[in-house]
Amino acid sequence: MEFDAVLLPPRRAAMVAQGWWPERTINDALDACVAVCPDQLALTAVQVETGEVTRFTYRELARMADRIAVGLSRLGVGKNDIVACQLPNWWQFTLTYLACSRIGAVINPLMHIFRERELSFMLQHSEAKVMIAPHTFRGFDFEQMITALQPNLPHLRQLVVVGGNGANSFDALLSGPAWEQAPDAAAILALHRPGPDDITQLIYTSGTTGEPKGVMHSANTTMANILPYAQRMQLDSESVVLMASPMAHQTGFMYGLMMPILLKARAVLQDIWEPKKAIELIRTEGVTFTMASTPFLTDLARTVTETGQSVPTLRTFLCAGAPIPGPLVEQARAALGAKIVSAWGMTENGAVTTTCLDDDDERAFNTDGCPLPGVEIKVVDGDGHPLPAGQPGKLLLRACSNFGGYLHRPHLNGTDAEDWFDTGDLARIDERGYLRITGRSKDVIIRGGENIPVVEIESLLYRHPAVALAAIVAYPDERLGERACAVVVPKPGQSLDLPGMVEFLKAQKVALQYIPERLVVRDDLPSTPSGKIQKFRLRELMRHSAL
Template sequence: MDFDAVLIAPRRAASVAAGLWRDRTINDYFDASVARAPDGPALTSLQVESGAVRHFTWRQLDAMVARIAVGLRRLGVERNDVVSCQLPNGWEVTALYLACARIGAVLNPLMPIFRERELSFMLAHADSKVVVVPQRFRGFDHAGMLAGLRESLPALRHVVITGSDGPDGFEAMLCGPDRESDPDAAAILRRDRPGPDDVSQLIYTSGTTGEPKGVMHTANTLLSNILPYAERLGLGAGDVVLMASPMAHQTGFMYGLMMPVVLGAHAVLQDIWDPAQAARLIREAGVTFTMGSTPFLTDLARTVEELGQPVPSLRTFLCAGAPIPGALVERARTALGASIVSAWGMSENGAVTTTLPDDSEERASTTDGVPLPGVEVKVVDGQDASVPAGEVGRLLVRACSNFGGYLKRPHLNATDAEGWFDTGDLAWLDAQGYVRIAGRSKDVIIRGGENIPVVEIETLLYRHPAVAQVAIVAYPDERLGERACAVVVPRQGQGFDKSAMVDFLKAQKVALQYIPERLIVQDALPATPAGKIQKFRLREMLREQAAEGRLSN
């Protein structure tokens, strides 16, 4: 694969001179963590449904990573080849990424909720050579899905299946015994290690173009975010990090996989969100830090209250993905005894802003924080002129952690010659420089921290013979922050209801979480004189209906 990470070179000299890019890779930090405490706890991985737990010391993790790296090379994976994985949180994701880093391959984590439609595009776009999937997860046959996709993916050479005892299993193909002792293993593990500006992660983000975009990151872009993030939150080698947010999101990948390796901290991974299990893990492992979207915080606080079992080790819960209601901040601080930190970020940058651990409860519920070191933000009007404090405008970000660009789509990079990235979000700044996200200029709904690709789902619904017009907009939800509602104008003489919508989208192999949870049928949609649909009016209508308790299915 030839990666067109065109946004790296123009800012290299300035980033290095400022000390923001340290020219170290995850290999350097992993080696240091292994050397520092070889027999200390590195990784604990829990499978909620089976109850299976796997523990690794740093020495054991190092051996497993070497074994998988040699296994990948035996499968024909070379430098800059893409290895995709559609795995729930678990030790395999961490080991697979570190193994890719040993041989210069690029890891492409994919959300377990993706189905044929999403995967067929992403695996083809990335030219993935190997994909690792579970045999089954949450009742779904991932291995069967990949078997059905293989003919349409000519670059894909191997499908590796976790949980399989067969010849295509993870054990047989990647982590069979003693591969790290092969005569050529040492050379394999050293020869093709990536440099700090080589692409090491490819992660897909939903956008408004109708197709996902492949975000390219290097060691310098990722680590220049992780290090100041950890420093701001006071995290170090003595911390225990719980991650139940998906590792195929930057939240899980950067702060549940990479950050513990960088710090030499103990990572605790949970594959399915279960707040009672999370509370137990916090108590048993002495977890000091975790992060997730608002529903995770809501569920954990409620569970700790109901069980009456405190989590005294937990020092910080960082909440991102949706605004945190003020009442929840107060309730969670009381129930968990932890500092509640609000944050905002993107796949393209990692965390951009956070509140400070000693900020007031009001700050955490009314702002999304201040920029991390190495990050600048500004709010501008339609002519790119900065607007006064308190005025809403387009949010631009210039950051050391800004991505290298969108794979094969540099025309969509949305970064100007001065390095300002247009986030597509609307925001305002207060007098102290705290940011508040006020909405989105792009049509993406964030449902429980998961971006819903609105344009893609609208495009599919337009193919239904009964649909004349459709607009998908967010409506407020106490737990998930937002849910999706489709507002449809049917063709003359045609009927359309929710069951027809759901059945049609399921037939298109859309991820279940992307299917709108409500449907409203109307005679017309609000529009400008030019005919552009006014989605803000639909959102206002839904907010009013929700406030009055009359939002219908």
């Protein structure tokens, strides 16, 4: 794969000179762990459905990373080749990334909710050479789905299955044979060891242009975010990080997979969110920190209250993805005894703002925090002029962790000559420098921390034989923050109901989480004189239940 990470070279000298780019890779961090604390427990991975628990010390983690790296090379994977990984929070996910980094390959994390439609585009666009996926997970047959897609993916040479027993299983191809003891193993591991500016991660974000965009990150851009984040949260080698947010999201990847290794700390992975199991893990593993979206906090606080099972070791719960309601902060503080931290970020940058541990609780529900070190933010008007404190406008940011660009889509990078990145969000900044997201200039709905690709789903609705006009808008939800509502105008003599719409979108192989959960049928949609649908009016009607 040829990467066009055009946003990295122009700012390299300044980032290194200012000390924001650490000039290290995950290989350096893992090697340091082996040198300093080889027998310390590094990773505990828990599969909720089976009860299986797998543990690795840092010595074992490095040995298995080498083994899988040589195994990947046997499959033809080399420098800058893409290894797609559609796994839940299993130990194989962590080890796949570490193995890719050993040989200069690039991991492409894919959410396990993705189905044929999303995967067809992403695997083709990334030119993934190897795909690693579950045999089955939560009752769905991933092996069957991807096998059916493979004939139309000319770059995809090999499907590797976790949990299967065949010749293409993860154990048979990668983790079983002692590849690291092969005569050529040392040469393979030394040949293409990546540098800090090489692309290490390609991760897709739901596009507002009708297709996902491949975000390119290097070791320097990811670590430039993780290190100040950890410092602000006062995390260190004694920390135990619970990660139940998917590692195929930047939240899980950066702060559940990478961060514990950078800190020489411990990670605890939970593959399916189940609050009672989370409480058990916090208590038995001594978890001190976790990060997740608002529904996770709601569920955890409620379950602690209902069961009476306290979580005394948990010191901090960082909540991102949607504003935290004030009553929830109070309830969670009382139930968990932990500091509730509010944060906001993007796939392109990682966490951008967080509240601080010594802030009053009100800042966690009234703001989205202040910028991390190495990050600048500003709010501007339509002409790009900075606005005074408290006045809403377009949010721009300039960060040491800004991505390298969108793969093969440089015209969408949204970064000007002075490195200001247009977030697509609307916000205000108060007199203390704290941010509050107030809306979006981009057409995205965030459901429980998951971006719904509105334009793509609308395009599919227009293919329905009964639909003349369609628009998808958000409506508020207490637990998930937002849900999606489809508002349609049927063609003359036609009709459409919610079950029919859902079945139609399922037939288009859309991820279930992307399908609108509400349908409103109208005679017309509010529009401009030129015919553009006025979604702001639909949202306003939705808020007042007047649809």
